[in-house]
Amino acid sequence: MISKSDVKYIQSLAHKKFREEERLFVVEGVKMVEEMLIEYPEKIIHLYATQPCADRLSQFPALQCPVSVIDVKILNRISQLKTPNEVLALVKIPQQMDIGVVKNGVTVVLDQLQDPGNLGTILRTCDWFGVTNIVCSTDTVDAFNHKTVQSAKGSLLRLNISYTDLCAFLSNQKHLPIYAAVLGGHSIHEVRFQQPAILVIGNEANGISNELINISTEKITIPKIGKAESLNAAIATAIILSSMIK
16 A cells, blocks of 8 residues: 555655655666665665566565555556556665775766766666766766666666766876867777776767866777767767777
């Protein structure tokens, strides 16, 4: 069962302000919830599911939270999806870890990204390539926006995602190569990438801010062969990471 106050509470988590206050976000979909039950059962504080799905999830040995059985009509009210799935989970937002000075691997820095789907795909791509630290400008879209969550799939909780002043952050990394993805930079096929390193990806429409370009140590680009004006930020990130990480 679910009360009217619970319905309103869950609906409120569609807004960043309430997510930040409650330190909770919403995950929907059987596959994603099952993945979290396997990897992070302690992060889930409540499940709301239709009867068949509730029966299935109750079989998970790691299940630590209450499961409320709800009908499809209620699921439609609390879901943030156009087509609701069989289950909705309330999940704890992980504590942001201060990266400080980058000491190993590749850290991805995102400047003013606005598309939640792009961000989610970038997070999933970083997880694929073993990149665990993602640093976002304070005006980048919220990583726990429901569109980002759905796009990132199960990668979200495996990553350390922080929001900070990027100029200050990069200024503390001057001992490292800072690669800025821009048009007209050095070809990624000719750059001798080093690690540890930082990769900066910019806004979908305007690219990287001038302040960050000035701090970067090398401008890089994906060579264009055809006539397309630009690449999607998430696709560009994947192509560059495939060159940086071998």
